[in-house]
Amino acid sequence: MKSRDEKPSSFLLDEKQSKTSRAKVQIRDLAMTFRSDSSSVEVLRNINLEVFPGEFVCILGPSGCGKSTLLNLVGGFIQPTGGEITIDGERVTGPDRRRIFVFQERGVFPWLTVEGNIAFGLFNLSSREKETTIRRYVQLVGLSGFEKAYPQELSGGMKQRLEVARALAVNPDVLYLDEPFGALDSITRLLMRSELLRIWEAEKKTILFVTHDIEESVQLADRVVVMTARPAQIRRIVEIDIPHPRDLSSPRYIELRDSIFEEIGLAHKV
Amino acid sequence: MAITAFSGTLVPSPLQVLSGIGELLRKGLLFRYLVASLFRVTWGYLLGVGLAIPLGVGLGLWRRGELALNPLIQILRPISPLAWIPIAILWFGVGDVSGIFLIFLASFLPMLVTSMTAVHNVEAIYFNAGRNFGLNRWQLLRGIILPAMMPELIVGLRITLGIAWLVVVAAEMIAVSSGLGFLIVESRNAGNRYDLVVAGMALIGVTGLALDWTMRRLEKLRAVRWGYVSS
Numbered sequence: 001m002k003s004r005d006e007k008p009s010s011f012l013l014d015e016k017q018s019k020t021s022r023a024k025v026q027i028r029d030l031a032m033t034f035r036s037d038s039s040s041v042e043v044l045r046n047i048n049l050e051v052f053p054g055e056f057v058c059i060l061g062p063s064g065c066g067k068s069t070l071l072n073l074v075g076g077f078i079q080p081t082g083g084e085i086t087i088d089g090e091r092v093t094g095p096d097r098r099r100i101f102v103f104q105e106r107g108v109f110p111w112l113t114v115e116g117n118i119a120f121g122l123f124n125l126s127s128r129e130k131e132t133t134i135r136r137y138v139q140l141v142g143l144s145g146f147e148k149a150y151p152q153e154l155s156g157g158m159k160q161r162l163e164v165a166r167a168l169a170v171n172p173d174v175l176y177l178d179e180p181f182g183a184l185d186s187i188t189r190l191l192m193r194s195e196l197l198r199i200w201e202a203e204k205k206t207i208l209f210v211t212h213d214i215e216e217s218v219q220l221a222d223r224v225v226v227m228t229a230r231p232a233q234i235r236r237i238v239e240i241d242i243p244h245p246r247d248l249s250s251p252r253y254i255e256l257r258d259s260i261f262e263e264i265g266l267a268h269k270v
Numbered sequence: 271m272a273i274t275a276f277s278g279t280l281v282p283s284p285l286q287v288l289s290g291i292g293e294l295l296r297k298g299l300l301f302r303y304l305v306a307s308l309f310r311v312t313w314g315y316l317l318g319v320g321l322a323i324p325l326g327v328g329l330g331l332w333r334r335g336e337l338a339l340n341p342l343i344q345i346l347r348p349i350s351p352l353a354w355i356p357i358a359i360l361w362f363g364v365g366d367v368s369g370i371f372l373i374f375l376a377s378f379l380p381m382l383v384t385s386m387t388a389v390h391n392v393e394a395i396y397f398n399a400g401r402n403f404g405l406n407r408w409q410l411l412r413g414i415i416l417p418a419m420m421p422e423l424i425v426g427l428r429i430t431l432g433i434a435w436l437v438v439v440a441a442e443m444i445a446v447s448s449g450l451g452f453l454i455v456e457s458r459n460a461g462n463r464y465d466l467v468v469a470g471m472a473l474i475g476v477t478g479l480a481l482d483w484t485m486r487r488l489e490k491l492r493a494v495r496w497g498y499v500s501s
Contacts, residue, residue, distance in 0.1 A: 111493045
């Protein structure tokens with residue numbers, strides 16, 4: 001399969017590949033160049049990647065490398081200039097409610113309450129079903145007691161959880177998260193990561209998570225897709241073969257983390 | 271010397287103005303005129319914003335339409351509603367309709383521009399989130415675009431109401447026989463009653479303040495308050 005990197009490495013396992021399960025998301029020869037009248041910027045080049053059902057994949061790269069563009073392409077918000085993306089064998093032509101994009105907390109609707117936000121995508125349900133769903137997801141993300149609050153009355157972490165709840169409420173198969181915890185303080189960020197893992201394990205979603213935070217990617221992902229600087233290509237895919245909950249001081253964790261640091265060309269001594 | 275000699279006629283004293291207002295009250299003119307002015311402003315304003323908002327939202331969303339009409343809008347915008355008085359009389363004759371037309375004009379253009387800008391200022395992130403949940407065009411308009419532009423729209427409505435009220439005097443200069451603008455013009459023409467002129471001005475000022483205060487309360491609604499606080 002094409003998604004593997006060219007440079008084999010001792011810690012890269014090929015189990016996922018030999019799996020007969022069909023890929024959920026398949027990205028083939030994807031390219032993206034933004035053109036304006038006077039200039040053109042090549043953002044993505046030759047991206048090949050497969051994401052399997054229920055997998056948690058982090059896309060890791062330096063700021064401005066084009067990883068958000070990649071996620072927006074997979075989300076169907078923009079169209080690629082080359083290659084194609086298929087999900088469940090179906091070509092992506094636009095956004096779809098089976099796959100919800102979670103922006104940084106800025107994506108919650110400030111004119112709706114917590115309840116209103118969660119109910120936003122539920123317009124096809126009866127009001128009874130709506131209520132049950134709202135209650136369930138308010139509880140899941142720990143916002144009980146805040147049902148009637150407006151986003152401006154919530155903290156950054158609460159808004160982020162609200163957006164995740166809104167996404168989960170429509171029961172999507174895939175979640176796209178674009179640096180969702182980037183705007184949070186470091187303590188809240190750590191809490192949110194374990195929350196997300198808990199939700200992921202409970203709800204069995206496929207997750208594509210964009211981040212520039214190496215530690216974050218190693219803590220969360222089944223596989224980390226390391227990108228190069230622009231035009232972004234896949235530099236390497238690292239399998240994180242540590243079961244959850246992960247011990248952040250275990251030798252394996254440190255080994256994997258350091259190998260990515262090295263890969264990106266950073267000595268992580270401060 | 272000259273100033274003391276004429277002070278009584280140049281600017282009426284507050285007391286004279288108050289007694290002027292008292293006189294208007296006694297004659298039952300105060301409420302009649304106030305209601306007459308509010309009636310014209312209400313109609314002109316509601317027609318103006320009622321047409322401007324849908325058109326502005328439509329043009330804000332339909333780029334080609336905006337490109338086509340924007341030059342015309344920008345040319346019409348700097349023309350004072352007062353300049354329209356002759357045309358208004360030509361089209362609608364002297365009377366209420368002409369006055370309402372002037373107030374309509376004064377409300378329509380600012381609200382049109384505000385609505386267009388407010389649509390442009392809706393964050394793409396909200397729009398994309400709406401699309402992601404599978405909303406159709408109509409649902410996007412109702413569920414995302416309108417609520418997202420509401421804070422800016424309310425500010426526009428408030429400022430536009432101020433402008434509409436500002437034009438009431440001019441609108442009532444066109445041969446109508448009631449209203450606060452009429453009161454001012456008539457008090458001067460029929461006997462230089464400057465106490466009543468200033469009384470009319472004071473009433474316009476106070477009413478304008480009351481209108482603005484009412485509109486400001488809309489900004490306190492919980493569903494729009496987010497638009498006025500920087501986070």
